[in-house]
Amino acid sequence: MNEADAPAIRADVVHRVVASVIAESRAGGGRPVREVINETLFHEKRRLARRSEGGDEERAYYREIRHKLPQTSAIDAESIVSDIVTRYADEISGHFNPSIYRFATGVINPGLTGLLNGLSPKRLFRRRGSLQPWDEMLVRQGEVDKLLKLRERGTILLVPTHSSNLDSILLGAAIERMGLPPFTYGAGLNLFENRIVGYFMHNLGAYTVDRLKTDPLYRRVLKEYSTVVIEYGRHSLFFPGGTRSRSGCVETHLKKGLLGTALDAYRNCAAAGHDRRVFVVPVTINYPLVLEAATLIDDHLQISGRARHIIVDDEFSRLERWAQYARGLFALDMHIYLRFGAAMDPFGNPVDEHGDSLDPQGRVIDPSGYLRRGGEIVEDEQRDREYTRLLAAAIANAFQKNTVACATNVVAYALFSVLRNESSESDLYRFLRSVTPELPTPVDTVLEELRALLEELAYRESEGRIHLGEIVRTKDAELILEHALKRFGAYHTDAAARRDGSFIAVENANLLFYYRNRLDGLGLRGQRSEVPGRISR
Amino acid sequence: MSICLLGSGNWGTTLAHLMACNGHDVKLWCRSRSVRDEINKKHTNRRYTEGFPIHKGVQASNDLRACVDSSDTIIHVIPSKAFREVSRTIAHMLRPDHVIIHATKGLEQGTQKRMSEILCEETCVRQIGVLSGPNIAREILADKPAGTVIATRFPRVAAEAQRLFAGPRFRVYDNSDVVGVEMGGALKNIIAIAGGVIAALELGENARSLLITRGLGEMTRIGMSFGAEAPTFMGLAGMGDLMVTCASPHSRNHRLGRAMAAGTGLEEALASLGMVAEGVNTSRVAHEIATERRVYAPVVEAVYQMVHEDRAPSDVARELMLMEARPDIDL
Numbered sequence: 111m112n113e114a115d116a117p118a119i120r121a122d123v124v125h126r127v128v129a130s131v132i133a134e135s136r137a138g139g140g141r142p143v144r145e146v147i148n149e150t151l152f153h154e155k156r157r158l159a160r161r162s163e164g165g166d167e168e169r170a171y172y173r174e175i176r177h178k179l180p181q182t183s184a185i186d187a188e189s190i191v192s193d194i195v196t197r198y199a200d201e202i203s204g205h206f207n208p209s210i211y212r213f214a215t216g217v218i219n220p221g222l223t224g225l226l227n228g229l230s231p232k233r234l235f236r237r238r239g240s241l242q243p244w245d246e247m248l249v250r251q252g253e254v255d256k257l258l259k260l261r262e263r264g265t266i267l268l269v270p271t272h273s274s275n276l277d278s279i280l281l282g283a284a285i286e287r288m289g290l291p292p293f294t295y296g297a298g299l300n301l302f303e304n305r306i307v308g309y310f311m312h313n314l315g316a317y318t319v320d321r322l323k324t325d326p327l328y329r330r331v332l333k334e335y336s337t338v339v340i341e342y343g344r345h346s347l348f349f350p351g352g353t354r355s356r357s358g359c360v361e362t363h364l365k366k367g368l369l370g371t372a373l374d375a376y377r378n379c380a381a382a383g384h385d386r387r388v389f390v391v392p393v394t395i396n397y398p399l400v401l402e403a404a405t406l407i408d409d410h411l412q413i414s415g416r417a418r419h420i421i422v423d424d425e426f427s428r429l430e431r432w433a434q435y436a437r438g439l440f441a442l443d444m445h446i447y448l449r450f451g452a453a454m455d456p457f458g459n460p461v462d463e464h465g466d467s468l469d470p471q472g473r474v475i476d477p478s479g480y481l482r483r484g485g486e487i488v489e490d491e492q493r494d495r496e497y498t499r500l501l502a503a504a505i506a507n508a509f510q511k512n513t514v515a516c517a518t519n520v521v522a523y524a525l526f527s528v529l530r531n532e533s534s535e536s537d538l539y540r541f542l543r544s545v546t547p548e549l550p551t552p553v554d555t556v557l558e559e560l561r562a563l564l565e566e567l568a569y570r571e572s573e574g575r576i577h578l579g580e581i582v583r584t585k586d587a588e589l590i591l592e593h594a595l596k597r598f599g600a601y602h603t604d605a606a607a608r609r610d611g612s613f614i615a616v617e618n619a620n621l622l623f624y625y626r627n628r629l630d631g632l633g634l635r636g637q638r639s640e641v642p643g644r645i646s647r
Numbered sequence: 648m649s650i651c652l653l654g655s656g657n658w659g660t661t662l663a664h665l666m667a668c669n670g671h672d673v674k675l676w677c678r679s680r681s682v683r684d685e686i687n688k689k690h691t692n693r694r695y696t697e698g699f700p701i702h703k704g705v706q707a708s709n710d711l712r713a714c715v716d717s718s719d720t721i722i723h724v725i726p727s728k729a730f731r732e733v734s735r736t737i738a739h740m741l742r743p744d745h746v747i748i749h750a751t752k753g754l755e756q757g758t759q760k761r762m763s764e765i766l767c768e769e770t771c772v773r774q775i776g777v778l779s780g781p782n783i784a785r786e787i788l789a790d791k792p793a794g795t796v797i798a799t800r801f802p803r804v805a806a807e808a809q810r811l812f813a814g815p816r817f818r819v820y821d822n823s824d825v826v827g828v829e830m831g832g833a834l835k836n837i838i839a840i841a842g843g844v845i846a847a848l849e850l851g852e853n854a855r856s857l858l859i860t861r862g863l864g865e866m867t868r869i870g871m872s873f874g875a876e877a878p879t880f881m882g883l884a885g886m887g888d889l890m891v892t893c894a895s896p897h898s899r900n901h902r903l904g905r906a907m908a909a910g911t912g913l914e915e916a917l918a919s920l921g922m923v924a925e926g927v928n929t930s931r932v933a934h935e936i937a938t939e940r941r942v943y944a945p946v947v948e949a950v951y952q953m954v955h956e957d958r959a960p961s962d963v964a965r966e967l968m969l970m971e972a973r974p975d976i977d978l
Contacts, residue, residue, distance in 0.1 A: 457743075457773060459771065469738060469739075469741075469770065469771035470738065470768055470769055470770065470771070471735070471738045471739060471769075473738075473739055473771075475742070475743055475771050476742075476743065477743060478743075479742050479743030479744040480743040480744065480773060480774075482743075482744050483744065483803070490802065490803070492800075492801070492802050493774075493801055493802065493803065496773075496800040496801055497773065499800070500767075500773060638941075
């Protein structure tokens with residue numbers, strides 16, 4: 111990684127995108143440049159019309175283009191496209207400040223600790239002089255050592271599961287603790303606008319992704335940016351699920367667009383004769399409690415109206431919810447598990463610690479062969495899309511295998527199964543509405559189901575198909591149940607479930623559903639997926 | 648470069664012959680030395696393709712390594728029972744730039760895996776295609792017109808299948824729904840066994856049409872539970888293959904159903920065929936799938952009971968007629 115690369119990266123991005131737009135327009139039957147500009151004008155006008163304040167400069171900019179476009183020559187149109195692409199590239203990389211980037215390594219942990227300690231003075235007092243609380247809370251597992259070795263052999267692309275806006279901050283902290291340089295990644299513009307987290311984003315080597323920009327040209331610049339960054343050897347990170355998992359499920363449907371940049375970068379390097387390896391490393395981030403759980407699950411169930419692609423007014427932007435969350439985490443010594451999966455090449459093959467790709471029999475293979483015909487590297491968009499689809503499947507599979515089941519997930523799953531099996535209501539929505547605290551379930555019934563579930567989970571863990579949090583692995587059902595109920599009660603306004611004498615009462619069925627969904631689709635206890643659109647196997 | 652074909656059975660030999668007719672140099676790998684010698688010297692394969700000469704461009708060999716090394720494209724036509732074992736054996740000979748096209752219609756017992764999944768699990772090859780369709784080997788050897796489907800998501804594989812197989816008497820259509828084409832090819836063999844029963848019991852053309860149509864619905868539902876696309880089952884690898892295999896007296900699964908309906912036991916019926924009837928295996932796997940995934944599939948269940956639980960074909964057929972009728976279109 112070289113900080114001085116930033117201007118060169120931006121220039122490369124602009125050059126490539128403009129060159130490809132022009133080449134397409136000049137090819138027989140290609141798309142005229144003017145059409146590309148008109149498309150930008152259409153999408154940007156629509157976006158700006160929806161904006162209530164600001165944007166005057168942009169409006170004026172596009173107005174001028176619209177005004178002069180009819181009189182421009184083909185050459186002038188090309189220069190307009192170049193100008194638009196440059197603006198997009200500037201905006202994307204605008205938040206990327208090399209001096210802050212260097213400074214970042216020192217600032218994340220103290221910053222985060224300070225913030226949380228500020229919210230929890232008791233904790234600060236008690237722990238003064240001892241380890242930083244994040245270190246105790248954040249458990250790093252999996253193939254961490256291999257990751258450290260691979261950083262020397264090529265470019266690493268971290269692809270984590272996405273449950274909370276805390277994810278990127280926690281990853282930033284973990285990356286720093288592991289002695290790795292900051293990773294480059296695209297963060298939604300809304301995160302920069304969030305007053306709490308914007309501070310961290312600027313310091314994490316983040317570039318900007320404006321998800322409200324629907325212009326295909328913008329998407330193209332964004333993809334190229336991600337590609338070039340990897341080609342320059344900058345370790346990168348993005349969430350392949352796109353947005354935070356609304357249902358609480360571990361993602362199975364991954365966005366192929368950005369993911370494909372791993373292969374694009376690898377192919378570009380190979381075609382230029384460089385053997386620059388790209389390693390894709392799936393990571394699961396497993397929370398016993400999720401800060402934004404209530405908002406996310408309501409959005410999944412579309413309770414608050416139409417489902418929203420971008421949520422800005424959730425728990426993440428409210429200080430008092432942070433405070434409550436942090437207090438809950440510290441008071442109960444909860445662990446957040448960051449589990450690093452096995453690294454793979456852009457084709458989904460495992461790689462060894464030297465960075466060599468392995469076939470299923472463990473033999474070293476040359477991955478550039480996937481791109482060759484008759485010995486030459488050949489471009490083929492459809493082929494590469496298919497490779498990326500296979501990579502996405504391999505990542506989704508790794509997500510499942512590296513899921514760490516927390517006590518809250520396991521208890522929610524068992525309780526949900528009991529209630530679902532007892533209910534005659536087949537429709538999920540009506541079922542969720544029918545679950546109320548007035549109809550509690552005997553503790554013994556829940557325990558019986560929980561024991562059976564734990565047995566199945568232990569077996570699956572022994573086969574390497576899932577992982578269990580420490581409590582779930584080492585304690586018995588009674589303790590796990592108590593442990594989870596305490597945590598449910600520690601943060602959420604309405605607990606997913608609470609004890610009521612010798613019964614368990616569900617206060618918020620949606621939250622119960624959310625926490626059980628982490629284990630959805632695995633066929634545990636013969637239960638079918640409750641989340642639409644998931645295909646098993 | 649020559650083309651390597653694995654498997655010297657009825658369909659493997661036919662595909663090798665077809666490619667040789669199109670001017671390709673084909674290396675056919677087989678285990679048996681006598682089959683190798685017969686193909687190379689007499690240009691026949693009496694056990695599997697009796698009465699038809701094999702094109703001289705087909706060279707048989709027992710040397711697997713030499714066959715694979717001399718080819719960029721492998722045609723894999725090993726029965727489902729040995730498919731994984733052979734795939735594992737060739738794995739260390741394969742390169743990422745290899746293309747594999749398989750033409751095996753079946754599902755793996757125990758794992759319920761499709762053949763292309765096995766290839767992905769055992770080898771480094773990703774550019775994989777599936778050849779499947781209404782293709783009675785004897786008719787193709789007799790140079791009668793036919794069509795088939797190449798299912799793949801890789802353009803290079805589709806083009807390769809066209810180059811190797813397409814000709815004036817053989818059409819190759821492409822489809823990107825690999826799951827649907829593989830499931831169609833595997834599941835129709837079960838319905839074909841039932842088709843043989845209907846023919847032997849002389850239940851008539853109406854009954855056969857009833858079986859084919861309802862059977863197609865079952866195939867579609869089971870396939871969709873794995874992510875297959877419903878329209879694929881209306882194509883050559885679904886409806887097309889099902890029709891021919893339920894009607895043709897040459898179809899092995901159809902012949903097996905006929906023999907069993909006439910009172911012959913499974914082992915004896917299989918022995919009289921002298922080759923693999925994939926529907927026997929597949930009915931067990933499909934029965935498991937339908938039970939686990941709660942897919943409505945009464946014909947699959949009936950064939951499973953007849954083949955694996957020794958129930959009388961006439962009883963099973965009667966029960967099917969007495970079941971509660973569900974909607975006509977029921978996907």
